[in-house]
Amino acid sequence: MTTGFSIKQVLACLNVSVFDPVVEPALKKACQIEEQEAVERKDPFSGFKFFIGMLSAALVCFFGFKSVPFVSGTLLCLICGAALYKTDSYAVRFFLRTYFLSGVFLLTYALFLFSETLCVFVLFIFLFKNIFSPGNQGQRIVLSLLLFICVCLATQNVLFISLGVFSVLGTIGVLCPVKNVYAWDVGAVFLIFPLLTLLFLDFLAMAQGTIVLQNTSWLSVFFAAEAVILLFCLRRDLNAEEFFWFILGSATLMLCGVFLSVGLSGSIALFLTAFFVDSPILRKVSVLMFMCFLLMFILFLPVSLFWAGGVFFLLACGFMALQYRLKQFEAK
Amino acid sequence: MIVPDKNSAVYLNRQIQEKDVRCLCQTGVLPFGASLRAVSLCRSEKEWLRFCSRTLFVSACMAFGLSAFFLAISQWHFVYTTYSSFFLFAVFVACSFLRRFAALDYAGAVVIGAMVFLPDLIFGTNVFLYKQFFLWFFLSIFWAVPSSRSLIRLLPLFLLNVAIALYGWQFVLPSYKMNADTFCILAVVLNLLIAVSWEKIKQKTALPDIAFFRFIALFLSCAYLLAGVGAQIFLSNGAFAFLYCFIFTVFAGWFVLFKEYDRLLSQTLMVFCFLWLSFALYHVAGASFASAEREVFFVLESFLITTFLILKNQLKFGLKEE
Numbered sequence: 001m002t003t004g005f006s007i008k009q010v011l012a013c014l015n016v017s018v019f020d021p022v023v024e025p026a027l028k029k030a031c032q033i034e035e036q037e038a039v040e041r042k043d044p045f046s047g048f049k050f051f052i053g054m055l056s057a058a059l060v061c062f063f064g065f066k067s068v069p070f071v072s073g074t075l076l077c078l079i080c081g082a083a084l085y086k087t088d089s090y091a092v093r094f095f096l097r098t099y100f101l102s103g104v105f106l107l108t109y110a111l112f113l114f115s116e117t118l119c120v121f122v123l124f125i126f127l128f129k130n131i132f133s134p135g136n137q138g139q140r141i142v143l144s145l146l147l148f149i150c151v152c153l154a155t156q157n158v159l160f161i162s163l164g165v166f167s168v169l170g171t172i173g174v175l176c177p178v179k180n181v182y183a184w185d186v187g188a189v190f191l192i193f194p195l196l197t198l199l200f201l202d203f204l205a206m207a208q209g210t211i212v213l214q215n216t217s218w219l220s221v222f223f224a225a226e227a228v229i230l231l232f233c234l235r236r237d238l239n240a241e242e243f244f245w246f247i248l249g250s251a252t253l254m255l256c257g258v259f260l261s262v263g264l265s266g267s268i269a270l271f272l273t274a275f276f277v278d279s280p281i282l283r284k285v286s287v288l289m290f291m292c293f294l295l296m297f298i299l300f301l302p303v304s305l306f307w308a309g310g311v312f313f314l315l316a317c318g319f320m321a322l323q324y325r326l327k328q329f330e331a332k
Numbered sequence: 333m334i335v336p337d338k339n340s341a342v343y344l345n346r347q348i349q350e351k352d353v354r355c356l357c358q359t360g361v362l363p364f365g366a367s368l369r370a371v372s373l374c375r376s377e378k379e380w381l382r383f384c385s386r387t388l389f390v391s392a393c394m395a396f397g398l399s400a401f402f403l404a405i406s407q408w409h410f411v412y413t414t415y416s417s418f419f420l421f422a423v424f425v426a427c428s429f430l431r432r433f434a435a436l437d438y439a440g441a442v443v444i445g446a447m448v449f450l451p452d453l454i455f456g457t458n459v460f461l462y463k464q465f466f467l468w469f470f471l472s473i474f475w476a477v478p479s480s481r482s483l484i485r486l487l488p489l490f491l492l493n494v495a496i497a498l499y500g501w502q503f504v505l506p507s508y509k510m511n512a513d514t515f516c517i518l519a520v521v522l523n524l525l526i527a528v529s530w531e532k533i534k535q536k537t538a539l540p541d542i543a544f545f546r547f548i549a550l551f552l553s554c555a556y557l558l559a560g561v562g563a564q565i566f567l568s569n570g571a572f573a574f575l576y577c578f579i580f581t582v583f584a585g586w587f588v589l590f591k592e593y594d595r596l597l598s599q600t601l602m603v604f605c606f607l608w609l610s611f612a613l614y615h616v617a618g619a620s621f622a623s624a625e626r627e628v629f630f631v632l633e634s635f636l637i638t639t640f641l642i643l644k645n646q647l648k649f650g651l652k653e654e
Binding site for chain 1: 337339340343344345347348350352353354355356357358359360361362363364365366368369370372373374375376378380381382383384385387388389392393394395396399400401402403405406407627628630631634637641642645
């Protein structure tokens with residue numbers, strides 16, 4: 001995914017001198033973070049698959065103790081939290097972390113049942129505190145997921161505005177990394193999960209045989225705003241013509257969301273963000289979301305089976321033509 | 333002027349990735365607002381073009397497939413006419429002559445099946461589905477033998493198992509000739525016999541290997557055992573008769589038949605062991621804690637998931653690794 005430049009060469013291109021006494025402590029900090037990540041990678045239970053496995057086990061345990069959330073959550077957090085300080089074994093730590101996480105889920109659920117606002121506030125405080133320390137990526141992801149779910153459940157009447165706000169916050173977090181704020185993972189979660197929620201709601205609507213969701217046009221405004229934020233971040237590097245095309249693109253994105261499908265415009269906005277931050281994860285997610293929303297859009301069209309087949313055929317021809325054009329461009 | 337130390341020098345000479353740009357911005361090495369410029373320096377446009385090209389190709393193939401599906405469904409009335417048999421025969425002849433192309437090789441195998449099912453659709457013969465699948469299995473052998481593609485060569489094994497499963501579902505079980513456990517054991521024995529026979533034949537003759545053959549045979553054996561366990565627990569509420577049978581068959585298959593270490597096979601067997609143990613836990617939770625059956629099952633299941641994840645990492649299997 002890279003052009004082969006070294007870090008030194010990129011810094012030189014951006015007029016950042018590694019001999020500058022102002023830059024030297026920051027560079028040392030970057031090396032320390034890199035070393036810390038290398039130490040964390042030595043844990044055989046680090047990695048995406050084990051993280052998903054841990055989340056699954058914690059969720060299943062949550063459903064087991066859901067009837068007594070406060071007592072079971074407190075006990076799990078206290079026992080597993082205390083034991084984590086005593087043990088050095090990777091396997092035991094993984095086991096204890098899983099049930100500590102389950103305890104956190106149960107306590108969050110208990111707090112949510114008590115007071116939705118308080119729960120969201122507490123989660124926000126914990127997340128806010130966590131984004132200022134470089135390690136603990138897993139903690140940040142879990143806290144941001146919990147915050148997203150709690151806010152969505154608490155604001156069901158204005159769900160689409162919540163989803164839109166999360167998308168915009170996610171875009172800002174991903175496009176504008178700030179000094180001493182480690183919030184890229186949080187931004188990625190806030191970018192991906194609104195689209196996943198939309199897809200899930202679309203799928204439910206299709207399964208129940210109802211027409212598409214109402215009041216989704218607000219979301220297209222937020223997705224267009226994402227493109228505008230991207231434009232703002234690129235403002236110094238665009239000429240007048242590129243600026244004009246970008247504004248036109250944002251307006252088209254909004255109209256696409258209003259008249260065609262909000263999910264399509266959201267996934268296009270995500271793809272643009274993924275391109276400008278060069279993120280392989282966001283790229284794959286955006287393409288997958290786009291294909292799912294396109295399929296949903298065609299299936300929702302009020303046409304006969306024959307014409308649906310025709311639409312898919314035209315789409316396939318369009319994709320092949322685009323691919324042929326891209327190959328010609330690549331050859332140049 | 334500050335000279336970077338050894339660690340910093342090593343870090344600086346490393347090839348940059350997009351997460352390094354993030355780290356440099358977050359630590360303050362890069363000023364605010366320079367992240368997109370830095371990313372543009374390390375982004376490979378060629379890689380993006382290749383990704384987009386591959387994605388468009390896959391999307392086009394899926395769209396063509398969906399188009400064919402919807403068009404076929406919309407013109408389904410054509411299938412009920414005798415002209416459809418002539419059409420299918422013409423397609424089959426074309427596939428036979430042009431089977432060097434992968435798409436037509438696969439299409440030919442599917443068209444054979446379509447021609448087997450067609451008389452029932454046109455004339456309403458009401459023939460049992462398992463008989464049609466047995467016939468398809470038999471005819472697919474003649475199509476699979478000259479083919480060089482593994483998926484085509486594996487097709488008869490799949491069709492045979494589908495036919496056996498349908499035979500059990502439509503004939504054996506409703507007529508009470510035998511119960512589900514016995515039927516599944518016999519199906520497992522058949523699959524293992526096929527796998528062992530194939531290994532022996534391959535050693536003694538010059539037949540080319542079929543990729544994933546023994547994996548698929550063992551996979552299907554485990555699937556039948558799992559189906560038998562599920563039927564015993566959910567339908568007949570039986571005891572743990574399957575416990576010993578499952579353990580014996582899985583480990584026998586593992587150690588005795590397949591002495592070479594096969595990572596895919598061992599991971600698949602772990603998945604089946606996990607699923608079978610989940611069934612067993614459900615049985616235990618239901619038998620011992622009638623009022624809190626679901627909650628106890630969830631807690632035990634979470635222990636099982638965590639244990640399997642730890643074992644997956646820690647356990648060294650006693651098989652020879654190449």
